[in-house]
Amino acid sequence: MTTPLLRVEDLVVEFGPKSAPIRVLEKVNFEMMSGSSIGIVGESGSGKSMTSLAIMRLIPEPAGRVSGRIEFDGRNLLDLPKKEMPRIRGRDIAMIFQEPMSSLNPVMSIGDQIAEGIMLHESMPREKRREKAAELLRLVGMPDPMGRLDSFPHQFSGGMRQRVMIAMAIACNPRLLIADEPTTALDVTIQAQVLQLMKQVRKRLNSSILIISHDLGVIADIAEHVIVMYAGRVIETGDSRSIFRNPTHPYTRGLLDSVPRLKDDRKRLHQIPGSVPLAGMIRQGCPFYARCGLRMDKCQQQMPPMQSVNSTHNAACWVTAPPLDTPRLVVAGEMR
Amino acid sequence: MTALDHGAQQVVAPEPGKFEIVGKIFAGRPATVVAAFVIFAFILIAILAPVIAPYDALAQSFLRINHGPSWQHWLGTDQFGRDVLSRMIYGSRNSMIFGLLAPTLAAIVGTTLGVIAGYFGGIADRVISRVVDMLLAFPELLLAILIAAALGGGFWNIVVVLTVAFVPGFARVARAQTLSVKQEPYVESAIAVGVRTPTIIFRHIVPNIAAPIVVLMTLWTASAIRLEASLSFLGIGTQAPNPSWGNIIRDGLNNLFGSPWPIIGAGLAITCVVLSFNLFGDAVRDVLDPETNQ
Amino acid sequence: MVRYIAQRLLDAIPTIFLILTLVFVAMRILPGDPAIAALGDNALPEQIAEFRERMGLNVPLWQQYFNFLWGIFSLDLGRSLLSNTPVTQLIATYLPYTLELTLFAMILGVAGGIPLGVFAAVNRNKWPDNAIRGYNLIGYAIPDFYLGALLLIFFALNLGWFPIGGVGSGDIWSRIHAVFLPALTLAFVKTAFLGRLTRTSLLEVFGKDYIRTARAKGARENRVVYRHGLRNALLPISTGFGLSLLSTLSGSVAIELVFNRPGIGRMLISAIAERDYAVVQGGIIVFALFVVLINLLMDLVYVIIDPRIRVTK
Numbered sequence: 035m036t037t038p039l040l041r042v043e044d045l046v047v048e049f050g051p052k053s054a055p056i057r058v059l060e061k062v063n064f065e066m067m068s069g070s071s072i073g074i075v076g077e078s079g080s081g082k083s084m085t086s087l088a089i090m091r092l093i094p095e096p097a098g099r100v101s102g103r104i105e106f107d108g109r110n111l112l113d114l115p116k117k118e119m120p121r122i123r124g125r126d127i128a129m130i131f132q133e134p135m136s137s138l139n140p141v142m143s144i145g146d147q148i149a150e151g152i153m154l155h156e157s158m159p160r161e162k163r164r165e166k167a168a169e170l171l172r173l174v175g176m177p178d179p180m181g182r183l184d185s186f187p188h189q190f191s192g193g194m195r196q197r198v199m200i201a202m203a204i205a206c207n208p209r210l211l212i213a214d215e216p217t218t219a220l221d222v223t224i225q226a227q228v229l230q231l232m233k234q235v236r237k238r239l240n241s242s243i244l245i246i247s248h249d250l251g252v253i254a255d256i257a258e259h260v261i262v263m264y265a266g267r268v269i270e271t272g273d274s275r276s277i278f279r280n281p282t283h284p285y286t287r288g289l290l291d292s293v294p295r296l297k298d299d300r301k302r303l304h305q306i307p308g309s310v311p312l313a314g315m316i317r318q319g320c321p322f323y324a325r326c327g328l329r330m331d332k333c334q335q336q337m338p339p340m341q342s343v344n345s346t347h348n349a350a351c352w353v354t355a356p357p358l359d360t361p362r363l364v365v366a367g368e369m370r
Numbered sequence: 371m372t373a374l375d376h377g378a379q380q381v382v383a384p385e386p387g388k389f390e391i392v393g394k395i396f397a398g399r400p401a402t403v404v405a406a407f408v409i410f411a412f413i414l415i416a417i418l419a420p421v422i423a424p425y426d427a428l429a430q431s432f433l434r435i436n437h438g439p440s441w442q443h444w445l446g447t448d449q450f451g452r453d454v455l456s457r458m459i460y461g462s463r464n465s466m467i468f469g470l471l472a473p474t475l476a477a478i479v480g481t482t483l484g485v486i487a488g489y490f491g492g493i494a495d496r497v498i499s500r501v502v503d504m505l506l507a508f509p510e511l512l513l514a515i516l517i518a519a520a521l522g523g524g525f526w527n528i529v530v531v532l533t534v535a536f537v538p539g540f541a542r543v544a545r546a547q548t549l550s551v552k553q554e555p556y557v558e559s560a561i562a563v564g565v566r567t568p569t570i571i572f573r574h575i576v577p578n579i580a581a582p583i584v585v586l587m588t589l590w591t592a593s594a595i596r597l598e599a600s601l602s603f604l605g606i607g608t609q610a611p612n613p614s615w616g617n618i619i620r621d622g623l624n625n626l627f628g629s630p631w632p633i634i635g636a637g638l639a640i641t642c643v644v645l646s647f648n649l650f651g652d653a654v655r656d657v658l659d660p661e662t663n664q
Numbered sequence: 665m666v667r668y669i670a671q672r673l674l675d676a677i678p679t680i681f682l683i684l685t686l687v688f689v690a691m692r693i694l695p696g697d698p699a700i701a702a703l704g705d706n707a708l709p710e711q712i713a714e715f716r717e718r719m720g721l722n723v724p725l726w727q728q729y730f731n732f733l734w735g736i737f738s739l740d741l742g743r744s745l746l747s748n749t750p751v752t753q754l755i756a757t758y759l760p761y762t763l764e765l766t767l768f769a770m771i772l773g774v775a776g777g778i779p780l781g782v783f784a785a786v787n788r789n790k791w792p793d794n795a796i797r798g799y800n801l802i803g804y805a806i807p808d809f810y811l812g813a814l815l816l817i818f819f820a821l822n823l824g825w826f827p828i829g830g831v832g833s834g835d836i837w838s839r840i841h842a843v844f845l846p847a848l849t850l851a852f853v854k855t856a857f858l859g860r861l862t863r864t865s866l867l868e869v870f871g872k873d874y875i876r877t878a879r880a881k882g883a884r885e886n887r888v889v890y891r892h893g894l895r896n897a898l899l900p901i902s903t904g905f906g907l908s909l910l911s912t913l914s915g916s917v918a919i920e921l922v923f924n925r926p927g928i929g930r931m932l933i934s935a936i937a938e939r940d941y942a943v944v945q946g947g948i949i950v951f952a953l954f955v956v957l958i959n960l961l962m963d964l965v966y967v968i969i970d971p972r973i974r975v976t977k
Contacts, residue, residue, distance in 0.1 A: 063731075092879055124882030131880070136873040141895055141971055151881045186971040202881065504679055507959050508952075509907070516948050519936050520690040596807055600918055603809050604933050623813055623922060626828075630817050637810030645805035650719035 037064040037108050039242050040089070040210060045102035046296075047084055047093060047266075058084050060266045061102070066259075068209070071236065071243040073257030073274065075250060075289065078229035079310045081266035082246045083132075086212045089244075090129055091119050095100055106210070125155040128208035132215035138187035144171075144198045145183030151205040170201040173238075174231055193224035197231065204235055211236070213245045217252055250289060254278060262286050265311050265321035267337075272347030282349035283320045320352070328353045394657045395650075407650035413642055416466040418618045425453035428611050438629060445635045448618075449625040457613040458639055463645060464602070464614040470596040472532035473587045479533065480540025481583055485575060487541070488548030489567075499533035503575065505538040514597050518606040528607050532594050543586060556576075581658040588654045592647035599640050615640050631635055665967060665974050672963040676956055683952045688732050691945050692725070719941065736949065736974045742942035744935075751946035754931060759950070761831055762916055762927035764839070768847035769912050770905075773854025778894075778901070780855060781862020786889060787868060794860055803856025811920040814848035819845060829924030846923040850915050854908045861904040865897035872896070898969050906962035913954055 045062040048055035059081045066072050074082040087093050088100050091111060104111045106127065111119070123129075131137040139147055148167040152158060158166070164183060171179035187195055196216060203211060210361040215233065233256060236243050247253055253260055253274065260277045262270040262285065270283040281287045288306040294308040308325040320326070320333040332352050341355040342347045349355040396403055415422065430450040437447040447455035487498040505513060514535040521527045551557060557574050601607030602616025610617055615636040622632035707715075714724050719742070720731055735741060741751035784796040820826045832842035869875065870893055878892040917929030932947030934940075967974050 129880040139874040
């Protein structure tokens with residue numbers, strides 16, 4: 035068995051005073067093989083963006099404290115001296131952000147912004163960098179790439195800016211591409227185009243992709259594996275087919291049920307009551323307890339461990355995925 | 371009508387008590403407490419000047435020209451043999467009077483103009499805004515110098531100069547605040563049910579724009595004191611032989627080889643008072659108008 | 665971009681007219697009879713009549729206003745009552761000294777303030793930040809003429825490192841030697857102001873998404889701070905630069921007095937003392953036009969540093 039490209043182990047992120055820390059990530063674990071695509075799904079505040087920032091070590095210090103292990107290609111990124119990170123960012127791991135409107139530097143031409151990434155990691159003469167920037171723009175479907183190198187971000191639409199972001203991210207053929215809600219801020223038709231583009235790019239560069247979204251449609255479209263996060267914890271992971279066919283955690287079920295196209299008779303769960311608890315509010319037990327329709331007393335006291343549902347699929351729920359030695363409760367309404 | 375009026379009043383958030391505000395200004399800010407103490411001390415000195423000043427501030431004597439500090443004359447004497455400390459004590463009256471008077475007058479005039487412009491709009495707004503915008507392009511000091519150049523010195527002229535220098539700032543803030551308050555539901559409903567305009571302005575608009583105006587008043591007290599000192603230093607403010615911290619420094623500069631003490635003493639006084647008013651103003655702003663804090 | 669510039673230039677014209685009108689009103693109407701203001705209460709009737717004739721005060725007000733405007737556009741601001749020199753010539757003589765002082769002070773202020781602000785922002789809430797905050801409080805409180813006097817007493821009078829006032833002789837080093845202390849005085853306050861502004865603007869920019877993007881690209885801290893941070897913070901900083909240029913100009917009046925330097929400010933102040941009506945008016949107009957000019961200049965600077973204005977779709 036080869037080593038995974040990325041292995042996140044017991045990742046914890048805390049903010050606030052050390053005496054009363056607010057934990058926004060609580061022991062997140064997952065791994066990712068080279069060439070695979072993983073989607074992290076969850077509502078806002080579930081810690082999915084925090085996970086991606088932690089991997090990039092972009093959580094501002096010393097306000098945020100990160101512990102655990104983030105192994106990239108066998109090296110623990112958290113052990114690296116701070117000065118080493120810029121060498122990895124953009125070259126080995128690149129990131130696409132949510133807001134194409136504000137994520138590009140408004141006073142720098144897009145050609146310069148793309149070329150900057152190349153300049154930082156590869157020695158290449160200026161003219162060559164420009165050519166490569168134009169080449170990248172063409173790759174992401176920008177019309178007249180050579181002519182638009184000197185344009186500024188405000189001259190582009192949201193979708194085009196996101197294409198620029200993608201061009202910037204893939205400039206150095208990163209082995210891992212993290213896309214944090216890459217389509218959320220875009221119109222629906224543009225969303226589809228950008229997703230299509232990301233799939234093409236991924237195929238072409240053969241890089242792994244970690245996509246973060248609250249939109250199950252996006253995840254289903256692009257990811258082979260899914261991680262469901264809730265209140266800073268991973269509550270279900272698995273092969274995306276298995277998760278979409280057989281969602282096990284009540285929260286995942288709720289998420290799937292709230293997608294309009296999935297129609298069934300249980301109107302009750304169309305909307306998950308309540309809202310995601312504030313980071314760090316959960317001290318013990320299952321974080322979903324307060325909103326769960328299937329809760330039992332045990333859930334309030336003990337956080338359920340990850341249990342396998344099938345060979346590629348795990349969930350953390352006392353009710354729907356109890357430890358194998360206890361009799362499994364048959365829950366009505368398994369999807370389909 | 372009365373009932374509606376009453377209902378409209380309730381939309382306004384309850385005002386915190388006066389003591390509560392004062393408490394907040396000082397709570398956890400030792401610097402503010404010291405600043406308030408310094409301000410209080412200088413006000414006391416200004417009021418009690420005739421009692422505490424050891425000498426007559428205007429009395430000249432050829433027998434004691436340019437003395438250094440001594441037990442008789444703590445800050446020495448100037449080139450006319452006048453006691454520098456006494457001149458400074460009397461000079462504090464100028465600073466305090468102008469420092470408190472000018473922002474108050476400017477607030478009254480500026481707020482009136484700003485509310486008129488903001489509430490009525492139209493041609494009044496256009497004229498007022500245009501002139502205010504133009505005057506705001508001038509630094510206060512330059513505006514004051516230019517007006518004083520045209521008007522000349524003297525007590526009332528200084529009052530006019532300092533007031534005019536600050537009016538545009540108050541007018542702009544008052545106008546902007548009025549515009550936003552005017553769109554609040556309680557004002558719109560009051561207008562809709564036909565409450566008389568003066569009632570709306572004095573019961574709904576003015577109380578709701580008061581906080582930022584008061585903040586500006588405290589902040590600009592320091593500026594007014596500095597301005598008066600600058601004008602007097604330039605010879606277009608308080609006229610000799612009447613003492614002002616500014617013209618004490620002016621006299622001192624003409625007597626550089628005689629004694630540096632008038633300059634050092636008077637300048638220190640200006641710096642202390644301005645610093646104290648600035649600190650105090652910052653504290654008032656943080657409490658009354660936290661949004662504008664950077 | 666052309667439209668923007670044209671718009672700014674057009675906007676400046678009514679402002680200039682408005683300012684000139686206010687100057688006219690202030691000079692002719694407010695202080696009563698300018699003849700008495702200039703000659704004093706004891707002037708003889710013949711003197712007053714002669715003065716009125718010379719100053720063109722015998723014609724109706726509207727005609728005076730027209731003459732006033734025409735005089736300005738034909739660069740004729742009348743003659744000094746004292747020396748009979750044309751006011752424009754006086755201005756041409758004194759303006760270079762004021763500009764020299766102002767520019768030198770601005771260079772020092774920018775060279776001090778911006779690095780200081782960057783230093784404070786990068787070390788937010790640590791000791792350098794607090795030290796700079798303290799410096800700011802002092803910088804805002806200390807009157808520049810007082811600071812100038814202290815520097816003069818200490819460095820020029822006691823230590824003798826600098827000349828006591830004046831502008832030096834013809835050669836450049838002597839001029840710089842003479843302008844250094846006055847410029848330093850003005851720069852002290854500018855440094856505090858620009859430093860604080862730079863700090864605030866930079867901290868705001870540091871919170872922006874594109875800064876995170878720059879880090880995600882692999883840019884090192886220096887590059888993030890200067891190439892991405894400061895470059896974007898330049899927009900608010902340039903506004904502050906305009907403001908502090910104006911306040912340096914107004915501060916120069918007092919500083920010229922302290923260091924006994926010739927200049928427009930001193931010209932104005934002594935004209936007031938000598939009741940030299942025409943020179944006072946000329947000085948006021950020069951300062952007022954400077955205000956318009958500097959504001960206009962700042963609008964044009966935006967064109968250079970903000971592509972959102974420079975390049976439209």
